[in-house]
Amino acid sequence: MATRQTRALARTMMAPAVVLLLLWMIVPLGMTIYFSFQNYNLLNPAMQSFAGWFNYEFFVTDPAFVQSMVNTLLLVGGVLAITVIGGTLIALLLDQPMFGQGIVRILVISPFFVMPPVAALIWKNMLMHPGYGIFAHIARFFGISPIDWFAQVPLFAVILIVAWQWLPFATLILLTAMQSLSEEQLEASEMDGANAFNRFFYIILPHLARAITVVVLIQTIFLLAIFAEILVTTNGGPGYNSTNLTFLVYRTALLNYDIGGGSAGGVIAVILANIVAIFLMRAVGKNLDT
Amino acid sequence: MKNTPFLVGALTIALVGSASAQSLTIATVNNGDMIRMQELSSGFTDETGIELNWVVLEENTLRQRVTTDIATGGGQYDIMTIGNYEVPIWGRQGWLAPLDDLAEDADYNVDDLLPAIRGGLSVDGTLYAVPFYGESSMIMYRTDLLEEAGLEMPENPTWEFVAEAARAMTDRENDINGICLRGKAGWGENMALITSMANAFGGRWFDEDWNPQFDQPVWNEVLNFYVDLMNDAGPAGASSNGFNENLALFQQGRCGMWIDATVAASFVSNPDDSEVADMVGYAVAPDTGNDNRGNWLWSWNLGIPESSQQKDAAKQFLAWATSQEYTNLVAENEGWANVPPGTRTSLYENPDYIEAAPFAEITLDAINAADTVNPTVDPVPYVGGQFVAIPEFQGLGTTVGQLFSAALAGQSSVDDALSQAQSVAEREMRRGGYMN
């Protein structure tokens, strides 16, 4: 059906996007790869020289490296778990008849509109502060000693903040998917005598599979790059407890100004992200083909 | 896409609008004194006709922005607010414009600058930045609580006395902590305190051959002393407390003692913000009987990057903002207690200031006593009191700060924290080519 002419046209229409993205990928990536083989400290530019694989070796032997990988996975996994499970439950709730549904929906989606540094500042100061935060006040009201979130459970605290930001996104997509489920299917199952529990697990959840993969894919891309929330709240600590890979690259490239090491870290982060991506794409690709 | 032409038009206006009369772009940190400078700067514009564009950022962001810009020659700023950590490093690289003309200007009176502060801003005798305010460290304490505890602040307190007094003043039931010290990780946060503490105990970061010293017994002593003291007499969640948090705690009457930067004195004695303003005493920072009080010396300074196209106008602003006249201007508007301290001898000879600022004399003594060339007992290959003036210190200091913060939070032992700090420091020193 597609003629040669339309194919050519299709290619022309894609060209600007592909070319621009190719440049946007190749130029920084090329420079990063180049710098990753250089001894180059921004504060000591006279010392620039060829480094071989030393920067890579130096980056992966960083005492924080292994933990930062684990933390990255925990952060992505934790936020995904909270947002997918929480998002499904909230979507299920919002799908029920109630008064003021529109307003509730506005309340629920609002966190998505808050810029990451602001979200982190609000949570760090006004909610999680061990002295004056609301959580501390609540704890003291019940006679419990307040949790010092960023010292005792730093990674979990960061996960909570990020999950709060992404919960609306998951909820919205899952809600839209849920609402596309035909009424007849549900009613038919009700006639068959399926209880709410069965209805959820045998009809609603399979229907949501596709939406869940989409949520996982999109969020993972953003979550791998989480940085602002950590910078504002814990600075990666205490110890390396909340240092993720992005933060480790930041520490190398913008605190040490070790551009060589930071570039090597950047290349490693890209490779790891793409490995994660390939796995994801496999899973998602299957779901999206149909 | 019918909106595109509008957008292009708007972009053009935004771009063209920026190129106008002579204007300077100033990067500064969002501390109270700098915000005041920004408020008062309309006077400068009225006088000279030079417009000012302010970029006010939080400290870490500011540092990252200006460092990237100056090291790459980005040329975005005409004036940068930088610490005495950066000035010698950048000056040596030739990134900062020398300020010889200012130093020779009789009106500016460069000899009035405190020698210790001025020394930290000069490389081989050339001045590369001028100080906006300066600080050392001191003890601020609650006179009422100390008296209740039956103790008296000696003229030259030792860390031993501080620990004893802190434990005696602690009253957990009334939420009074004997001592508040920085615990939040960062080279300018907990490491400033711990490094100056180590100086007083006779510890050092590196020996003469740049070998890291965290494996030495003295560091074990320092860190154990610090962690034990904070566990016994410090506030809950101390590992997240930086300058700000401790300031708030002290102002609300939750701390018996607070050892921190001398600039804090004007905040804790300000009755508008502090509930304990009339019960604060001041003492020199503690030593260990060796008369080494940590050699804490910090100043926020204004410098001009070599890449600036408007160095003359920028120098005019530097002269204005760090002059005696500026001090008088702040005093007129905000009162003497709020003038930026720690830069000029004349301020400490001014009876109005001495009267308004009971902490003036101790501040001056502390700044004058700070020796950044010989910060500790043993010789060191670096310059700096509560920091080490090498480019690697920002990253290294922050990492070590994280490890010590974890020890304070109880997430690792003191021994583990020290051995990890040692190996991290060795790595960085090898990397930087300091040692093999």
Next chain:
Amino acid sequence: MARSVRPQTKIAFTVLAWLVGLILFFPILWAILTSFKTESEAIASPPVVLPSVWTLENYFDVQARSDYFKHFFNSVLISVGSTLIGLFIGVPAAWSMAFSPTKRTKDILMWMLSTKMMPAVGVVVPIYLLFRDWQLLDTVHGLTFVLTMINLPIIIWMLYTYFREIPVDILEAARMDGAELWKEIVYVLVPMAIPGIASTLLLNVILAWNEAFWTINLTAAQAAPLTAFISSFSSPQGLFWAKLSAASTLAIAPILLLGWFSQKQLVRGLTFGAVK
């Protein structure tokens, strides 16, 4: 859903849903309330829920220190500009992927998404050097370009998934009638695609508005948007939470209002192909 339920059930759902909604909204609400308190009420213990006197002083202080409207205007230019340019490039690309797919279409899409995986902190110095040489530092158009590139993959992905749901039969019918390609696009495709485009536009304005790394690191005085504005109130000496709250409220209010008023349009196309 129009199922008939007992009123008690409906009330129970209402209570539960409002509770969840209020919990999720609470941090924002608390920041807004705090912005009207005095500094001492902001950190009072026990906490003060409603300010004893509603004061606008924090807002005046914030405005006196940084020109909100300049930053606001930059944010608008950058977020709307980058989104419009992104749509301009993205619509044709997504159209051709959706209607003339090849074996490699899916790979190309995935590759486009993968360009988002380069950690910004690792490339900021190289990009800074390029921007310096091209005189793009602290310019609105330089920043607009970066944000266009950052969001382009998401734009194309969203449009692609939306376009794919447009039944091809309609296009065939138009083609049978002898419509030219551009007519096919303007009269048939665009009307059907409007909701998807609107939703893409909204989402990307939000993402660009909230981008807080490049917008701070590539700007100084002229092109700085609201993310830089926030940084100047982020951790000053002392705990100025009321001022921080006022600045935060000012920074998020425009996008929050936009999101609220356009939530129907936003939600309609925000499926990323999740709904078949």
